[in-house]
Amino acid sequence: MNARLEPEIMPVSINALLIINPNSRSGAEADITEGLQLLESAGFVLIKVDSKSAEDTARLIDQHSKEVEMVIMGGGDGSINSAAAAVYRNNLALAILPLGTANDLARSLGLPTDLLDVFKIIAANKRRKIDLGRVDGHLFFNAANIGLGTRVTRELTPEIKKYWGVFSYLRAAFAAFKSNRRFRATITVDGIQHCVKSIQLAIGNGRFYGGGNIIDEAATIDDGLLKLYSLPPQSMWELILTAPRLRAGKQRELERIFTAVGQRIEVNTVPSREVYADGEPVSRTPAVFEIIPQALNVVYLAPAGPTDAA
Numbered sequence: 001m002n003a004r005l006e007p008e009i010m011p012v013s014i015n016a017l018l019i020i021n022p023n024s025r026s027g028a029e030a031d032i033t034e035g036l037q038l039l040e041s042a043g044f045v046l047i048k049v050d051s052k053s054a055e056d057t058a059r060l061i062d063q064h065s066k067e068v069e070m071v072i073m074g075g076g077d078g079s080i081n082s083a084a085a086a087v088y089r090n091n092l093a094l095a096i097l098p099l100g101t102a103n104d105l106a107r108s109l110g111l112p113t114d115l116l117d118v119f120k121i122i123a124a125n126k127r128r129k130i131d132l133g134r135v136d137g138h139l140f141f142n143a144a145n146i147g148l149g150t151r152v153t154r155e156l157t158p159e160i161k162k163y164w165g166v167f168s169y170l171r172a173a174f175a176a177f178k179s180n181r182r183f184r185a186t187i188t189v190d191g192i193q194h195c196v197k198s199i200q201l202a203i204g205n206g207r208f209y210g211g212g213n214i215i216d217e218a219a220t221i222d223d224g225l226l227k228l229y230s231l232p233p234q235s236m237w238e239l240i241l242t243a244p245r246l247r248a249g250k251q252r253e254l255e256r257i258f259t260a261v262g263q264r265i266e267v268n269t270v271p272s273r274e275v276y277a278d279g280e281p282v283s284r285t286p287a288v289f290e291i292i293p294q295a296l297n298v299v300y301l302a303p304a305g306p307t308d309a310a
Contacts, residue, residue: 014125015068018048019057019083021075021099032074032097035119042123046072054082054280061086069093070299072122076100077142081278084132084139088295095122095299101211104142108206108221109300121301130221132295133205133277136287140277141221143209146267146285147183148200148231150276182233184270185285189228189262196258200231203265203289207249214249216259224293226265230258265289 018036039046047064051057061071061083073083074097087094097118098106109130111118133140185201187194204215204227216227229251231239242254251257268286275283 013043013045014070015045016047016070016072016095017061017064017068018046018072019051019060019074020048020097021057021079022050022052032115032119035097035116038116038119039123042125044123051079051082057082058086061090061092065090065092070095072097074099077102077104078279080105081139081141081280084141084296088132088139088292093127093297093299097122104208104210104212105206107208107212108142109298111301122299126300127297128222128300129294130296130298131205131224132292133203133226134290134292135203135275135277136283138277138282139292140205140282142206142278143202143204143215144275144277144282144289145203145210146185146201146269146273146275146287147198150274150281183273185230186268187228187230187258187260188266189260190264194258194260196230197232198230198258198269199233201228201267203228203267205291213247216251216261217249219249222294224291225261225263226289226291228258228260228262228265232256232258263291 016039020032036046036048047068049060051060057073057079065086070093071083071087072095073080076098077100079100080096083094096106096109096111097115098111098113099115103111103113106118111121130141133144135144182197182199185196185198187196187201202209202215204219206221207214207216207219209215215229219225219227231246234242234256242257245251245253252259266286266288273285274281275285275287277283
């Protein structure tokens with residue numbers, strides 16, 4: 001096995017709240033017994049609970065916040081997003097078990113796909129601070145969408161995810177494009193105003209969103225910046241031609257695509273549009289997007305060498 005996936009595990013004493021969403025794509029099937037035994041042998045004292053809703057997750061974290069120092073959240077990006085506000089307000093550390101279809105936050109954190117390897121990383125307990133995005137008071141890890149991206153999310157039914165797996169985003173994108181409509185947007189980035197015609201606006205905090213798309217090739221989840229791009233109205237054929245560079249985060253290489261980077265972004269559209277963040281409907285335009293730098297301590301795969309943090 002790659003040595004990078006064999007982090008040094010030192011005995012610790014950590015009280016942690018383990019929350020699993022049994023409705024996530026892999027959550028009901030994943031055999032986590034070996035991983036839990038690994039954590040307990042490393043000194044983790046686990047309070048194990050299930051959550052079936054965002055409200056349930058927040059309530060459980062608030063309820064146990066005085067007993068634990070870490071929340072271990074198992075589920076997809078939507079489930080993990082539901083923990084963000086409660087973890088943040090209670091000043092707890094966060095570790096994730098990626099059990100969803102896309103697992104974009106796990107990608108941004110550099111976590112492996114093998115669940116047991118993730119347990120080993122949690123047991124090693126190396127942490128870093130990451131940023132959070134916020135739109136109209138709602139926190140998000142990965143990205144917020146207006147336009148085409150919201151329609152893609154609506155097309156991602158549980159049935160589509162089950163039968164199409166990692167290809168479900170591609171199928172949903174084609175279906176969404178047929179019913180998507182253009183809109184006009186006024187975008188104010190750190191006080192500077194821009195006007196665009198668009199079919200899709202994406203505003204990212206992390207690096208990955210939408211099943212492995214990159215919001216900006218230079219983006220990281222701890223750089224203290226929001227990254228925005230706007231797709232102009234175009235045909236399906238034009239979108240197919242640009243898709244590889246969009247997926248690779250090379251939007252700035254495409255002349256017709258508007259891009260911006262900032263800490264506060266205001267978006268007003270005509271007509272008003274829904275705003276989705278990490279796959280969930282959270283607001284409508286006009287909307288204000290902000291960055292909260294170094295907001296959360298998360299467990300991650302520590303690099304080898306002198307840059308390791310204790």
